[in-house]
Amino acid sequence: MSVVGKNLRVDPVDVRFAGEQVDANAGDFLKGHTAAHERIAAAQAGFIGDSAAALAELTAHWQEESASHHRELCEHAEGLRFTGAEYETTDTEGATNLDAAASRVAKRMGI
Numbered sequence: 001m002s003v004v005g006k007n008l009r010v011d012p013v014d015v016r017f018a019g020e021q022v023d024a025n026a027g028d029f030l031k032g033h034t035a036a037h038e039r040i041a042a043a044q045a046g047f048i049g050d051s052a053a054a055l056a057e058l059t060a061h062w063q064e065e066s067a068s069h070h071r072e073l074c075e076h077a078e079g080l081r082f083t084g085a086e087y088e089t090t091d092t093e094g095a096t097n098l099d100a101a102a103s104r105v106a107k108r109m110g111i
Contacts, residue, residue: 012088019080026073033066 040059047055 010087012084012091014084015087016081016084019077019082019084022073022080023077026070026077029073030066030070033070037063037066 037059040055040062044052044055044059
């Protein structure tokens, strides 16, 4: 994406590809955090009393945070894919409108 003068130039393919990259990153994020949560759960067996309760509370919080961040990444990925498709639709419709206008002008001019 670039700005030339006051015109915004967007390559819809790049925007959709960015969505795919964010989606892949979300998958990697979830995989890494799931593995970390599993290791923490395995370590919890060695804790007792207040420390076990505190670790359980923190673990639940971390799992919620991980799930929330994963959802946000997935939403951003979907937003990028949607935006890329919208730019593509806008470009296609604009080209169709320009072609139609050019045809009308050419017809009036007898070209």
